[in-house]
Amino acid sequence: SQQGEEDPQALSIQEGENATMNCSYKTSINNLQWYRQNSGRGLVHLILIRSNEREKHSGRLRVTLDTSKKSSSLLITASRAADTASYFCATVLDAGNNRKLIWGLGTSLAVNP
Amino acid sequence: EPEVTQTPSHQVTQMGQEVILRCVPISNHLYFYWYRQILGQKVEFLVSFYNNEISEKSEIFDDQFSVERPDGSNFTLKIRSTKLEDSAMYFCASALDRGETQYFGPGTRLLVL
Numbered sequence: 735s736q737q738g739e740e741d742p743q744a745l746s747i748q749e750g751e752n753a754t755m756n757c758s759y760k761t762s763i764n765n766l767q768w769y770r771q772n773s774g775r776g777l778v779h780l781i782l783i784r785s786n787e788r789e790k791h792s793g794r795l796r797v798t799l800d801t802s803k804k805s806s807s808l809l810i811t812a813s814r815a816a817d818t819a820s821y822f823c824a825t826v827l828d829a830g831n832n833r834k835l836i837w838g839l840g841t842s843l844a845v846n847p
Numbered sequence: 848e849p850e851v852t853q854t855p856s857h858q859v860t861q862m863g864q865e866v867i868l869r870c871v872p873i874s875n876h877l878y879f880y881w882y883r884q885i886l887g888q889k890v891e892f893l894v895s896f897y898n899n900e901i902s903e904k905s906e907i908f909d910d911q912f913s914v915e916r917p918d919g920s921n922f923t924l925k926i927r928s929t930k931l932e933d934s935a936m937y938f939c940a941s942a943l944d945r946g947e948t949q950y951f952g953p954g955t956r957l958l959v960l
Contacts, residue, residue, distance in 0.1 A: 767949075774956075776938065776951050776953040777890070778951070833878075834892045834895055835882070835940075837882075837891070837892075
């Protein structure tokens with residue numbers, strides 16, 4: 735079983751529209767982090783939301799966390815072509831020594847001009 | 848803004864050869880990680896390193912892999928005898944505290960022929 739699973743796997747929208755991506759996980763978490771990856775490039779941290787938080791904002795990004803449903807969503811408002819990338823959620827478990835990141839498969843977002 | 852750097856950006860090697868992937872984490876960070884991403888697959892945790900020792904390693908991180916922090920700045924991943932299936936993007940990450948935001952380098956794309 736996988737800790738983080740995003741849906742949809744792929745999303746195609748027009749510039750200006752909002753994009754919503756979801757992430758589900760299976761075990762208790764300490765925090766959940768969203769990352770972005772442009773094609774074949776590095777992983778850029780977007781937002782970290784802790785298990786006792788329900789919502790967080792950063793610019794055009796809004797992240798929610800529902801620990802009862804073990805799910806999170808990432809909303810990108812007023813999307814731009816430059817937002818085209820893959821978006822990953824990664825969880826940090828509430829146990830364990832080193833708090834590694836456990837990754838989902840990601841959502842591939844295409845924003846069409 | 849401080850960033851994690853990795854060298855080389857690309858490495859092509861023959862099966863059975865040794866490779867060393869280098870990383871310079873952010874200078875005041877204490878926790879260091881290696882992850883890899885096989886093309887089209889999810890990011891996978893390899894190893895975490897704290898206080899000059901491995902704190903956790905995954906099943907992937909077998910005897911062919913080793914990590915070192917030879918001085919105050921570099922963090923290296925060595926693969927002793929590369930296999931075809933080691934072909935992947937390798938990411939180094941560092942964090943100020945365990946479980947907190949991990950900052951990733953741009954990755955090294957390793958191709959084993």
